[in-house]
Amino acid sequence: MLEKAKQVPDLMLHLPDEREIHLLPRQWLANVIYTRYGQPFKDWVDAHIKARHEKFASKNNLLINMDPEIAQALTRSTQISSKFLFESDCMLLL
Numbered sequence: 001m002l003e004k005a006k007q008v009p010d011l012m013l014h015l016p017d018e019r020e021i022h023l024l025p026r027q028w029l030a031n032v033i034y035t036r037y038g039q040p041f042k043d044w045v046d047a048h049i050k051a052r053h054e055k056f057a058s059k060n061n062l063l064i065n066m067d068p069e070i071a072q073a074l075t076r077s078t079q080i081s082s083k084f085l086f087e088s089d090c091m092l093l094l
Contacts, residue, residue, distance in 0.1 A: 001029065004037075004044055011036045 002021065005011050014036055015021060021029065034041050057063055066074075 001026070001033065001045075004041060005029075005033050008037055 005015065011033065014032055015029070016024065030045070034045075
């Protein structure tokens with residue numbers, strides 16, 4: 001995360017000295033970096049989270065085979081008990 005922050009020179013002005021950064025909570029650092037860097041940082045974080053989830057699902061054999069029509073119906077259903085399910089989050093093996 002700090003490597004990404006170092007790519008924006010004026011962003012480092014809003015962070016403490018590098019030798020003190022390890023004392024701060026990661027949540028605080030992420031909030032400061034996002035506040036100053038904006039959407040590109042959020043996109044970078046989201047890509048890393050998606051890659052981590054895909055790696056975890058594949059490593060732990062959590063993927064299922066599903067017909068494309070069923071997957072589409074599932075993602076469009078209003079009866080699913082998760083408000084965070086998006087079509088891009090469904091991992092399909094066709």
